Amino acid sequence: MAAKDRDRFSTATRLRLLGEQTAARVYRSQTRRQARRSRLTGRAALLALVLCTMIVALAYPMRQYVSQRARIADEEREQRQARERVEQLRDLKARWQDDAYAEQQIRLRLHYVMPGETGYVVAEPGAATRTRSEGGTAARPWYANLWDGVDRADAAVRR
DSSP states (O other), rough: OOHHHHHHHHHHHHHHHHHHHHHHHHHHHHHHHHHHHHHHHHHHHHHHHHHHHHHHHHHHHHHHHHHHHHHHHHHHHHHHHHHHHHHHHHHHHHHSHHHHHHHHHHHHOOOOOTTTTOOOOOOOOOOOHHHHHHSSSSTOOOHHHHHHHHHHHHHHHHH
C-alpha cells in the first residue's frame, strides 16, 4: 500500500490525473458548444428557408397586385377623360341648339349670306397664284369644289 499511496500522491500522478480531468472538461464544453452551434445553424437554415419560401410565394401575388393597381389607375384616368369629353360634347350640342350660334357657324364655315347681303371672301396676297399652282381649290366657293369632285369621280367611272 505504501507504493500505491506514494503513486497516488506523486506529482506526476497528480499532474496526469489533473490533465485528464481538464481534458475531459474541455472536451465536454467543446461538445456542448458544437451542439449549440449545430443546433443554432440548423435553426438559422430553417429560418432562411422559411423566409425564402415566403418571398417566393408572395412575389407573384404582389406583382399581380401592383399591375392591377396600375391598370385601375389607367382605367380611372380614361374614365375621367371620357367624362370630360362628354361634358364638352354636351356643351357643343347646347350651343348648336341656339339658332344664333348655328347661323354664325353656317355663315363662317359654308360662306352663306342672308338675302340682300353681299358675300366676300378675303384671301391673303399671293394666295391666288399659290392655289392655282396647287390645283386652284382654295379661292373658289365650296360648292364649286364639291361639283368638280363629283365630275372627276364620274369621269373616272366612265373610263
